[in-house]
Structures are given as structure tokens and as C-alpha cells.
Amino acid sequence: MKKIVQIIVLQLIFINGITAQNDLDVLRYSHPDIGGDSRFISMAGSMGALGANLSCVNFNPAGIGLYRKGELNVSAGIQTTTSQSNYNNTLTNDFKTNLFLGSLGLAFAWEEESPFKDETSRKKFKNWSRRHIIGFTYNKLNQFHQNITISGNAFQQSIMNDFLSAAQNYAPSELNPFYEGLAFNTYLIDTMPGTLTDYGTYFYLDKTFTHQKKISIDGGINSYGINYAYALNNKHYFGASVGILSGKWNYESTFDETDNGDSTEYFKNLKFSETIQTQLLGINLKLGYIVRLSEYFRAGAYFHTPSAISLTDVYSNRIEVNFDSLFGQRNVFLSDSSGVGNFKYSINTPFRAGLSIAYLFKKYFSINVDAEYIDYKKGNISSKTYSFSEVNEGILKKYISAINYKVGFEWNISPFAIRLGYALFGTPIKNSISNYNQIYTAGFGWKFKENKHVDFAFMYRNWKENYYLFNPTFVNLSNLSFNRIVLQASYVIRF
Numbered sequence: 001m002k003k004i005v006q007i008i009v010l011q012l013i014f015i016n017g018i019t020a021q022n023d024l025d026v027l028r029y030s031h032p033d034i035g036g037d038s039r040f041i042s043m044a045g046s047m048g049a050l051g052a053n054l055s056c057v058n059f060n061p062a063g064i065g066l067y068r069k070g071e072l073n074v075s076a077g078i079q080t081t082t083s084q085s086n087y088n089n090t091l092t093n094d095f096k097t098n099l100f101l102g103s104l105g106l107a108f109a110w111e112e113e114s115p116f117k118d119e120t121s122r123k124k125f126k127n128w129s130r131r132h133i134i135g136f137t138y139n140k141l142n143q144f145h146q147n148i149t150i151s152g153n154a155f156q157q158s159i160m161n162d163f164l165s166a167a168q169n170y171a172p173s174e175l176n177p178f179y180e181g182l183a184f185n186t187y188l189i190d191t192m193p194g195t196l197t198d199y200g201t202y203f204y205l206d207k208t209f210t211h212q213k214k215i216s217i218d219g220g221i222n223s224y225g226i227n228y229a230y231a232l233n234n235k236h237y238f239g240a241s242v243g244i245l246s247g248k249w250n251y252e253s254t255f256d257e258t259d260n261g262d263s264t265e266y267f268k269n270l271k272f273s274e275t276i277q278t279q280l281l282g283i284n285l286k287l288g289y290i291v292r293l294s295e296y297f298r299a300g301a302y303f304h305t306p307s308a309i310s311l312t313d314v315y316s317n318r319i320e321v322n323f324d325s326l327f328g329q330r331n332v333f334l335s336d337s338s339g340v341g342n343f344k345y346s347i348n349t350p351f352r353a354g355l356s357i358a359y360l361f362k363k364y365f366s367i368n369v370d371a372e373y374i375d376y377k378k379g380n381i382s383s384k385t386y387s388f389s390e391v392n393e394g395i396l397k398k399y400i401s402a403i404n405y406k407v408g409f410e411w412n413i414s415p416f417a418i419r420l421g422y423a424l425f426g427t428p429i430k431n432s433i434s435n436y437n438q439i440y441t442a443g444f445g446w447k448f449k450e451n452k453h454v455d456f457a458f459m460y461r462n463w464k465e466n467y468y469l470f471n472p473t474f475v476n477l478s479n480l481s482f483n484r485i486v487l488q489a490s491y492v493i494r495f
Contacts, residue, residue, distance in 0.1 A: 029221070038488045040056070050356075058243075065133055070494070071106070071107045071493065076100065078487050081146040084480070085151075086480075088153060129231065145217065149213070152210075154211055157475045160257075161474040162180075164180075167180040178317045187202065187334065188201065218248075225244075240287050245280065247279075276313055282308055298356075303352070303353045307348070316337065344385070345388075346382050351374075355370070365411055367407070369406070400429070405423065405424045423438065437462065457488045464481050
């Protein structure tokens, strides 16, 4: 069982493209993205001190405390992610497009009745105000949709070397049925004469092989929020949000290895297919505060508890092999499947804390700056059936704390508003000198009626990853670069 889990973990490493253990699973659900309604996205999610937006509950829930009226908000959009791979100096492009529901929210606000009834008291306590706001929200926090194609030629680099390495010192009955066991059952590898745990192949591997891997990833993380805020004298705003997380991460890949130029005797090609379907359910708590420092300045602060996430993986693998000849027979085709496996585990993400400052010039102009701290070393993974102590120790050694910066700008020229934003997410990986990724946003709003308006958002994001087709001991690095464009529209009703 231990060997099977280790191999599954190893496959997840290659899926994510970094030569580590399954700390990448922790990172996938810990690293923030910008999701919410169109106004929020067009300002790069930088509204921690501005508030008056339902998507603020994803960062600073005190933001809904600035509502004086109720609001209904719905958003939808389209996302396109393009990828380019560089494998042994061969460039390959791919893309994926998907539609999504970005946000859905409803907020109610009501004032407490003033206890001061006489005119003298009212004048003396003219700033007295107590307001309650509750909100129910859905927000798409992360989207994983992407297609990747990696192709190129490699000399003396075959996945069969990895099968051989994984099989050594294990009897055939002990081989992992999801990986090297499939290679054994299709005669890609076999025990050497007179041994039970020493493996070899029926053909030479010091040749040139053509590789191609196609990867398709779907899914995302959704947050359902139950939110409350309290406004005190229209100066101090307190907020809390309970977030229920749900989502999925679906992965399918096909790796093809072909004898380049028919130079390898006996072997023609193989196809190794993998499928992983992950379902997740989690919960977290977010607390926030905003204060009006003056007529023009506001400041905000927030804290997110770690998200406790339960996950279930369902996975299966299949291999298909074509031989030029095998045991005296020509053009032999063999295949084998692993069957379906499943694995349950839990992830705790790091806590998050942020500070915000906003400047507002009446109702014409505003700018907000956020700085968010995340200590990625605090993430961990666990399971009732397997110890991940080595993985968690690796997280402590490999990851660092990071600060994410976001800035948003809004200019109101009634009935229109123009918005711009920029976000820079710091790298979570120790000894990395590059930024993890950058996000550029823009948008505009149109208030076509007194209590109704529409918002539009554009978001561009780029990032890079490293990827290995199989065990990095036996194959060169592939460099991946991604570009993502999101277009989204929102319809908002104030009441």
C-alpha cells in the first residue's frame, strides 16, 4: 500500500510540473486568485478598505458594512487559457475556453432606531448610527481549466527507464498496478532470467524517442458565504464571514512514446493514460475591520483562518503498447488497465492576513492598495490511512512566507465608471527570484437607472511553470508558460 501511495503522489508531482512531493496539492488550494463580481475583478480585487461590494467577503468581510441599502448581484463570464511548452527546443501551443458563473449575491441592510427622541439629544449625538448588514454570496474563487500539449524528440530518455527503476527489488506481485505493474503486464519490462526482482527490457533504450503528452484539466473552487457586518456611527465597520468551499480538480492525460525513425528493434510505440477526479469540501472563517480615518482616507485589516479541506481522489490508468515483434510474432498489440482506485485525505491551508488603505475624493475618484501576507510553510496534508510526515517536513524546508500586492483605481464620470487594477503575487518557493504571477485588470460600469447598473471586467494573467513528463532522473525539463484572459459582466440591483 505504501508503494502505491508513493507512486500516486509522484504522478501528482508531474501533473503540477514541479519536482517536489505532493506539497503541490497543498499549494494548489492555498494560492489565492481573484474571483468575484466584475467591479471587484476590474480593480484586481483591491477593495479591502473601499468596501460596498459583495465580493469583499472573499477578503475583508467588513466591506459589506458600508452598504446602506440592499443589493442583488449576478455575474457570468468567459475564460480562455493559452499554454506554450518548450521541450528539447520544440515549442507547442494549446488553449482551452470555458464559460462560468462568477458570482451571485444578496445583501440586506437595516438601521437601528435611534434611542435619542428629543431634539437636544439628537443634535448632541448627531453621528449616532447602528447598522446591520447580512449577505449570502456565491463566488468562483479559482479556475483550473487549461489544456497543455508537450512534444519533442529525446535521446536515451524513455519512460521505460522509469518503469525499470520503479520495479527494481520488487517481486511482480508487489509492483504498483497503476504504474510499473502495467508495464510488466504488457512486456515493456520483464524479470531477468533466474531472478524475481531484477528487471530489464527486450530492446535497447539508447535510441531517440518521440514524446507527446496531452493534458486536460478542469474544475475550480467555489465559495458559499454567510456574511454579517456591523456599522458603528458610519466610522467603524466590523465583518465576519463563514465560507463553505466546494470544488473539483479533474485531470486527464495521454503520454505517447514512439520509436523515432524505427531505430529500436521490436518496440514501436506506447500510450500511457491517466485520469484523476478530485472532489473537495472545506470551511473557513474570515474576520475584517474598516475605519474612516478622515473624509478622504479609510484603512482596513482582515484575517482568514486556515481552510480545513477534505478531498477524495478517484483515479485509474491504462497502457497500450504496439510491438514490431514479440516472441516471434509480428505487429503485436497489448494493453492493460489498473482498475479504479480512491484515496481520502485532508489539507489545511495557511492563514492569511491583510492590510488596506484607500483614498477617496468625494464620489469622483478612489484608489485602494492591499498587502496580504501568507506563510506557505503553515500548509499541511494528512490522511487517516497514510503518514505524510515527510511531505510536511518538505513544506517547511521548501516554502516561505509571501506578500501579495494589489492596487485598484476607480474614476466616476456619472453615469459611467472606469476602473483599472494590478496584482503581484509573491512566490511561495524558497530561493526563487521571480514573481509567481502578475494580473492586469480593467473595466467599466454603467448606471443606466437610479438603482440599477451593469459592470464589465477584463483580466489578463500570465505565469510560468516547470514540468517533467516522468521521473526527472530520466527526462529533461519542459518549460511551460501560460496566458489567461477573463471577460465578465455583472448586473446589479440596489433596493
